[in-house]
Amino acid sequence: MDEEIETPITDEIIEPSTEPKTEEKGYLARDEYTSERFKLELNNLPKYFGFGDLKKKLKLLGVNFVKIKVPKSATHAYVNFRNEEDREKGLKLLNGWTYRGNKIEVSHAKPATDVMFRSAKPKKNDDKRNHHMNNQNDSDLPDEIKIQNSATPLWNLSYEEQLIKKSTIVQEFLKGLEQKIKETSSKTVTIPFEGIKPSPVIDGYRNKCEFSCGKGNNNEDKVVGFRYGEYRYGIDRVGSPNVCKNVSDKMKLVVQHFQDHIRSRSSPWYSAETHLGCWRQLTVRTSRLNHLMIMISFCQGQLSPEEIDEEKKALLNYFTHDAGSICKVTNIFFNVEKNKAGNEIIQSEILLGESYIIEKLFDFQFHISAKAFFQANTQGAEVLYSLIKDSMKLDNETIVLDICCGTGTIGITLANNVKHVIGIEMNKDAVEDAKRNAQLNNINNIDFIAEKIESIIHKLVKKYDQQRLIAILDPPRAGVHRKVIQTLRSTENIKVLGYVACNPQLATHNLIDLTRPQSRAYQGEPFEIITTTAVDLFPHTPHYELFILFQR
Structure with a gap:
């Protein structure tokens, strides 16, 4: 997750035809290590390729890189090395290499521009950057207004107006999602929206x-x-x-x-x-x-x-x-x-x-360590978790798969309403926190597993065959890897799935893959979106959580 190959980067990359002035690369003169000193450019990559696959192939070749940067929608990539020796070895290994039928062209690459110098240069077609700069640094505005525009962009709207604005944003997103689902399934769908639930506390809510x-x-x-x-x-x-x-x-x-x-x-x-x-x-x-x-x-x-x-x-x-x-x-x-x-x-x-x-969350208590994730609005989180509980129609025969469970907040708050909860989380430290939280609250019908969902779910499903199994997915901002969705799709015992999206735009690929028609890649019947509800956990900002209930 931490490696840059998983996230296409555009504004940290200098095109090979650009010759930066010396001051643009001022960070190179600092007395510190940077892999920008030792970089190769790979050209003539296939139009479509997987970032993970490219990384795997380079490792198999013996290329000792430290990171890979792939511009959005590009057929070239940048490979950074720890030192000159590793870069030259990489150059020899990659020169003439054929990847997916394309003969890759390799050359030395120039360092990326310093972010501070780059920001000062005018750029063509950079409306977003210019808009941001104009909004935040308007010299006519008092500092108090600038800081609110940056940290709480909706500060000057009444709370009712904020909810209306967010509701409109959600509905526009859902219309776009309907169109994308139609493009992948040739099926016209209407996604129900139940509105947005307000935060119980509007000011000073961040913990x-x-x-x-x-x-x-x-x-x-x-x-x-x-x-x-x-x-x-x-x-x-x-x-x-x-x-x-x-x-x-x-x-x-x-x-x-x-x-x-x-x-x-x-x-x-x-x-x-x-x-x-x-x-x-x-x-x-x-x-x-x-x-x-x-x-x-x-x-x-x-x-x-x-x-x-x-x-x-x-x-x-x-x-x-x-x-x-x-x-x-x-x-x-x-x-x-x-x-x-x-x-x-x-x-x-x-x-x-x-x-x-x-x-304290509801009547439960949670240990929160220094780096642990916990919803920033505790009272807002109670609204969200109550929505999940009420929407999923839980009973004492239900087995809950709490996927991307983190420190166990959702699973623990639901445990008293179901037969059993299984929390699955890749982060081992988070799982240890979750186990401690279950003990703290005397919850005995819950297990936490530090494992990838795709490597464990079939074993779990076999164990709970013929029982009512539902899944709750509360992933990071950008969603989960498609392998997770493929695994959930192929698990026929899962008929109901709840998805919590803190950035629906970034999670769109997951939502589409859950609903796309059955195929070799996506086995199992597709899910349908039954209902959607937004919860405002972040007053005075454009952000919100969107709960999506799927069924098949």
Whole structure:
């Protein structure tokens, strides 16, 4: 999942005909490793090919690459290496190589343009970038408006207007989905939409926020807050979150005190442009049980281990015995990172409290560790999970497959209403969290498996043959691999499936594949969309969750 081959990249790639000026590649002069120094370009690739297949073939050839970048809808790719020796070996291995009937042309490739220089250059046909820049950096707007436009774009609409706007967005998406289903199945469908359920809490609802450290719009030093826009658009200035409606007063107080503290220290803020400096990010997690965790991302810079220890001691003292004690922080994590874009953690230490906080969801309690995923709007999550429970028509004869179960929130909240729950998750750390959460809540009719769904599901189905089996799929933003969908399609015992999409546009391929006609690739009867309902977990932003009920 972490490898770039799985995600086509366009705006990080320089076409081979472009000769960048020296300053465009200023990052190469920094004293740090970057694989952009050692890159090959592969041309004449087939028009259609699988990213995973290309990666597999290169590995079989013995090409020792570190990442692959594939531009969208392109017949060329870029292969990055760790050093010059590996690149030259790769050049020899790939020169004259035939891939799917195409003789591949290989050449040295120039480094990609520095994001900050690239953002300053005018580009043809770059309306999205220009629109973003114009929206976020209009010099006539006060900083308070700019930061709200960036963090909470719907802030100036009433909540009723926000729901109407999101409802319209969902309906437009569903119309497009109807058309795509028609194109793949030659069948006209009408997808029912049950509307959008509002969030029980509109302001200050986020239980987790990540705040950047940087320079303010007026060159103020060591500002902690949100960026005025995305860094990939060249926007690196930071503004206070005090006006942002989705951030709680408790978090705003922590941000203000953390900013006061780092301004009293000599260690500089971290620059994403130069990769120099120390204070990079503050992450805050809160719970309804009054737990408050802060996680500090601190780049080592030129500091000695002793100097870093001094920063840790000063931070702990500030939030436990000094002015910051008013924030009532219960947990402090301090992560020391290398000074490079990958933000590799080289040391992680708990300065205060446990390695987790506890959150209450319905009548259940959940351990939330520093990196664990948990819905950012706890009360909104209760609305979503209630919708799932009511829509799936569960009973004490139902076996639930909770696919991409994460730390087990959905499965645990449903367990008392069904015969048994099986949570399946690839991330082993998440599965360990899920097991602990089941024990914490005395849930005994649930099992969690750290495995790929396609490698385990047939065994599970055989075990529960002739029983009522339903599936709930709550995948990452971009959906799941088509092999997962193929496996679900071929599992005839699954008649009902619930899909939770946090970005329906990116998950469209999954939704279409569930409904496309039976074929060699997609065995088993297709599913039909019975109903769809949106849930607003993110007031003041365009985002929402869409629950889709499938049946066959």
